[in-house]
Amino acid sequence: MNTASAPTTDEPSLSARETIRALGAYVRPHRWAVALGLLCALVGAAAGLLQPLATKALVDRLASGETIAGILIAFTVLVVLGTAVEAFGAYVLERTAESVVLAARRTLVGRLLRLRIAEWERIPPGDLMSRVTSDTTLLRAVSTQAVVSAATGAVAFVAAVVVMAFLDVVLLGVTLGVIVSVGGAAALVMPQIARATERSQEAVGEISVGLERSLGAFRTVKASGAEERETARVEAAARRAWRHGVESAKWEAMAASADELALQLAFLAVLAVGGARVASGEIPVSTLVAFLLYLFYLIEPVSRLVDAVTSYQEGAAAISRIAAVERLSTESPARRTGPPAPPGDSRAGSGVCPFRGRVLPLPSGPAVHPPAGEFRGTRCRDDRLRRSFRRGQVDGLRAHRAVLRSHRRPGPGRWQGRTGLVPGRAAVRHRVRGAGRSGAGRHPTGEPGLRGAGCDGRRPPRRPDPHEARHPRGASARRPGYPGRPSRLEAVGR
Template sequence: MPSLARAPMRLLLGYLRPHHRGLAAGAGLMFVGGLVNLAQPLAVKRLLDGVTGGTSFAEPMLLLAALLVAGALIGAGGMYLLEATAESVVLDARRRLIDRLLRLRVGVMDRAEPGDLLSRVTGDTTQLRAAATTNIVDLVTGVFQIGGAIVLMARLDLVLLGVVALVLALLLGVTALLAGRIRDVSERTQAAVGRLGAVLERALGAFRTVKANGAERQQTATAHRAATQAWQHGRRAARWVSAAGVTTGLAVQLAFVIVLGVGGARVAAGDLTVSSLVAFLLYLFYLAGPVSQLAGGVTGLQTGLAAVGRIDAVVRLPAEDPDEQAEPNAEATQPVSVAFHGVSLRHRPEDPDVLTDVTLRIPATGLTALVGPSGAGKSTLLALVERFQDPTSGHVEVGDRDIRRWPLRELRARIGYVEQDAPVLFGTLRDNLLLGTPDASDDWIDDVLEQTMLTTLVRRLPQGVDTPIGHRGVTLSGGERQRVAIARALLRRPSLLLLDEPTSQLDAVNEQVLRDLTAHVARTTTVLMAAHRLSTVIEADRIVVLEAGRIRAVGTHQSLIDSDDLYRRLAQTQLLLGLEAPAAAVSNGYRGRPETWAADAGSLDDPW
């Protein structure tokens, strides 16, 4: 096998190793069944010799019948064991892929195509199924069965065996040439199917957006192009596989015709008995099965090697260390401080810095707000605290401890995190609420539902919290999904609460409720909030103004109004200046009557 195929072959054997007993038992039964089948032509020869010699043929007939039944039963048992082992191999491969996918680093998943990854869990593992068991067993048993048949054929007639050996050598040479082609087109086909899955996942993930923009034809055309590419590669694969199959069948037929001609001549010359010729022809017919097994095993193995290569590409993606997945400490609910020490971050070496030399200390308890224009780095700071990413330089501390020294599960067990788009999973409202706290009591759930003003929603749902809420929470409004995400975070009783734009989909009434709730939680918890709406954070204990990945200013709302131009512009744009113009605002040219300040602010460049 070429050197490039050795690594995938080792990977394939690695999947087989835990199941070697079942595989060996199945292969052993298949081999024994093949040996039983090898004895059948000899029984036929004995039967014919008995008929032509005038002796009783009852005993040879019973022996032949017993061999037929035994061969079928043993072969069926071996096939069952192989199929059962194949399912176990696929299960292990899928579990390994699932474990890896759910431990991938967030940055890796952000750049990946989910549809393609899903196709590797489903389609590629199915390709692995046959290759890891049936194809390998076909190769091994095919070789032994062909070898056994050749030994017995040699006892019957060496001349005819030479004819068969020449044809088989020709067949093996052609099959070896086709194997590389089959593997290449199989890999291309599987990659094309993965791209099709990625296209469909994108379209179905934004189904309403596609509908609202009348983009069905556009997305359909894109999916059709991907399907056509998969079809084209599939046709090429079918062409090479069928060529291998035709070559096998043609070789057996050619061998049969030549053996029949040469054997008939040898019978006529008296060098071979009729019974020996019939037995030899039966062995030739028998060889059709193992030869087809051998050719099919080679072609199928190439498809499996292509699949195992794609599976291994996922397994080798950067993932979080499983050793860091320690059990969370349920008692660790005390608020913790957060500190950034000279933190800089860039996503790739060739990219510019997203954060530059950020140094900031956030004490335990209280509300700290991160504000600034879009792209300033607010959400990125939250991602660093969760260790979704690691800094390019500098380090982050939680509770005066470098977060790289925290076991990930223990770190995240202390954190409640509300994402900007507040994703909701398919399932019931209870499933979503208890995503990170499956053992939460009903009383605690009711308390959090009341705090987040979700009790009205629960009463409205026909089955309360056990009501299915559809794919991505489609039956909920945007504000309800956001409140569900907040409730999910609070159910964890976090030491540190991270809020990424939690009011982006809340109306004024619910925004006020969230402000009150945040103020209440901040008394006993460290709260770090990224916000665009300054109205949400004007009462924050401290406000951090970010610009272009750097900390520009830190202070309270009023002190920043007085001292920082950018913050003042943000406040003016959102109509949050007081009735009296601050001295700094006047000194910077914002004069006139108070009722004109909002109009003046409207003429400013939009900082968002």
């Protein structure tokens, strides 16, 4: 069982070009759905772009005393149509994102089950599972929403800037100066979001590793009393994930507040400069109102651009971890070399044998036989181990409760190394509850011993020893292979 405690791979982060190339590989099979969602988003953005112009026409008609019924009807239809088309595009993008995540998970699962043993032993299984679950979840946001939001926000921003330049170039210069100065400062925090997110995902992988190890060896953890230690280890990984998540949230909040600050400062600057220009008669009031509406319209494209960059930074960490799995060496999938066998009746008692009359080719070559006595020696070692546990012994030494507790404290690694226990198998069949009624003796090595190993103080029945039948039991009798060890009767007599 792979019980590595933490990821052992040194995975370099992908560059921006490699990340975009990997992202394009995921989006390419769904490019037409992404294009449809992008088209719907652009239609919604165009509808929003026309609203300030409709407002300007409405103000001009009110100033001239003309009717405004047609303008109001067109304005209402424009708002409803833009909202409906944008909602449909959002549904298409969400559905496409789920399809991208499904394809990524299927690819990862297929590769993980065909990994070579060397690769599997190098990376903990819990970390591999976190890449299939949590990392692919981050892929959902960056695969479609980030791409479409970036494209839509860029197009809407450029279109709004063109219309604002048509209205008044001076006010546009003031607006762009404020936005670029504040937005440039916000762009410096974007790499911090990617680093914090990658560290958080690595900590989540450590949580999966710890739980996979503890639950996979649950009986050993219980037998060794290591619940608190394993809990503390998983909690430490959870705290690291929390700490990096809070750090990522801090940088995201700074980026989100920076774009709002830029737009608010731009609004105040445009209001001051535009009011002065209206007072001087350089521009009419309707132009200032339309320009302010376009300034508020810029909030959505700028927010989309910031969200797209933030989602890209978060998804870049997930894409790097997923790409690391895709670079692992795998075995080629097995292919069938013949037609499938026809169905037959092979139930018990049917009298039909599906292998009758068939020839199974066997590879030719020298036969490999184990050395003589190999399995017999293994069985003898198992028998000695079972007898030792029945007598309350560890490593061939008599042990009372304190000795067993000292073997139990260090945890499953030392207990398993001393006794050869396998998680999931209860090899200890008789627990030593206390010393016998006649008091404890002492082993020649200095280890205290027990008179009885049963739960009620009585000695459990032992199996007849063929060696004792051939040799008398006494002070001069010695078992072969144990030249310095007294017989069982002498140990009890002492």
